[in-house]
Amino acid sequence: MKKFLAILTVLILISACKTEPQIEEPIEISAEDLHASVDKVTEIMIHDIFSPPVASRIFTYPNIAAYEIVALHNDEYTSLVGQVTDLKPIPEPDSVSNINYDLSALVAHMELSKRLIFSEDRMETLRDSLYGVWEGKNPTVFKSSKNYGLQVAAHIGEWMNKDNYPQTRTMPKFTVDADNASRWQPTPPAYMDGIEPHWSKIRPFVIDSAAQFKPIPPPAFSMDESSDFYKELKEVYDVGKKIEEEGDQSAEIAIAKFWDCNPYVSVTRGHLMFATKKITPGAHWIGITKIAARKTDSDFDQTLYAYTKTSMAIADGFISCWDEKYRSNLIRPETLINQHIDDEWKPVLQTPPFPEYTSGHSVVSGAASTTLTSIFGDNFSFEDDTELPYGLPMRKFESFNKAAEEAAISRMYGGIHYRAAVEVGLKQGRNLGQFLVDKLKMKTDQRMASNSQ
Structure with a gap:
């Protein structure tokens, strides 16, 4: 009897030690997950103080990596291979049975973003928090999807590293021609060197070359008061004096500050000089892309499409603009x-x-607004709250093009550009943006545009 009871006890203990099999849940990836990744990249770029051209590159490659994964499994989207310079097909997964493609796309986005910024730990914090949730829901799908996302990130990373960016890091600084009265000179208060003088050597994404949309030359330099150049110079001065007289009540000063987007603002207090941190012009338009995607309830794939197309326009806009600068x-x-x-x-x-x-600002705004119009439609009204974190009120716009026009003229109101640079720059950006829209065959744009009406 004792032997029987002992055996029974062991059987009961063995039975008790058995755990219920884990029920694996589906992993759902939403557009908000993508927004979170893009927002984190923006936050880190502000912290790390990347220049506007470099920031545009940081946005674009992760978007392309993620988009190519989506295009592989969603028939509504077409690969950028053959449309974007030197891009090769991404590897296909070994097995499609356990792949969540949107999860893979987001993994690739975060991984490539991490490689492009300095403060990697900040990106890892977001990544690890998402990894924990996904792995807890479905370890099998998470592992397969994660591995595939990392594989694609590595593939796009190899292509990225051949865009001449590493080479430009070792090229000489810009030499100031102090003997020529028309040439640029460093400006107060920091008198910094000219940034990214070799950016025109970066491989473009869609345009044929940095000089493809070379604008007309600026008005001929002349300090003769009857010359076109001097009249534009005097206009900047007069507008600035008017704004100064009106003070904080000036509509122009509100516009100028809203579109400032200068990550290099130096503040002097006593003997100390430090930089205030802001988003770049490209980051502002990426923020507008997020606003439009949310307003149209765009899903993950639609949102990624909008980010990818717009970021390529912004990146090529900087290459084109810096070539002329x-x-x-x-x-x-x-x-x-x-x-x-x-x-x-x-x-x-x-x-x-x-x-x-x-x-x-004018070139990038022209390119971004033209691209966003092709995605979400014309007369797309929106409330731009991008600058709220920097203490600036929201502004309302009737369309992306209206926003671009305000962004452009803000530079003259701000006293940092002549009228020609604003008007010609906006046209340069719009022409570039339209070229990109006409050349890229990524999907049927009308579906998302119809959602905005």
Whole structure:
């Protein structure tokens, strides 16, 4: 009897030790997960203080990596292979049975983003929090999807590393031509060197070359008061004085500050100088892309499509603009006004550290607004709350094009650009954006555009 009871006890204990089999749940990836990854990249770029051109590159490669995974499994989207310079087909997964493609796409996005920023630990914090949730729901699918995402990130990373960016890190600094009165000179308060003078050597994504949308030259330099150039210089000064008189009540100053987006603002207090941190112009338009995607209830794939297409337009816009900046090498209004008109005059905005023509905000805004219009439709009204974290109120726009026009003219209101740089730059960006829209065959745009009406 005792032997029987002992055996029975052992059987009961063995039975009790058996755990219920884990029920694996489906892993759902939403557009908000993608927004979170993009927002984290923006946050880190502000912290790490990346220049506007470099920031545009950081946005674009992770988007392309994720998009190519989506295009592999979703028939509504077409691969960018053959459309984007030198891009090769991504590897296909060994087995499709346990792959969640949107999860793989998000893994690739976070992994490639991590490689492109400095503060990797900040990206890892977001990544690890998501990994924990996904793995807890379905370990099998998570592992397979994660491994595939990392495989694609490695593939896109190899392509990325051949875009001449590493080579430009070792190229010489820009040499200031102090003997030529028309050439750019460093501006106060930090008198920084010209940033990214070799950016035109970066491989474009969609445009044929950096000079494909070379704009007309700026007005001929002349300090003759009857010349077109001097009239534009005087206009910047007069607008600045008017804004100064109106103070905080000025509509122009509100516009200028809203679109400032200068990550290089230096603040001097006593003997100390430090930088305030803001988003770049490209990051502002990436924020507008998020606003439009949310307004249209775009799903993960639709949102990724919008981010990818817009970020390529922004990136190529910077390549095109920087090509002209260091070709024309035009002096900034602040320098000439202080030398010839009013030595105490200061612009509303701090002058960025690179040549004047054309306006980067204008080019990028023209390219981004044209691309977003192709995705979400014309007359797409939205409330832009992108600058709320920086203490600036929301602004409302009737369309992406209206927003671009305001972004462009904000540079003259801010005292850092002549009118020609603004107007020609906006046209340069719009032409580039339309070329990209016409060339890229990524999907049927009408479906998302119809959602915005």
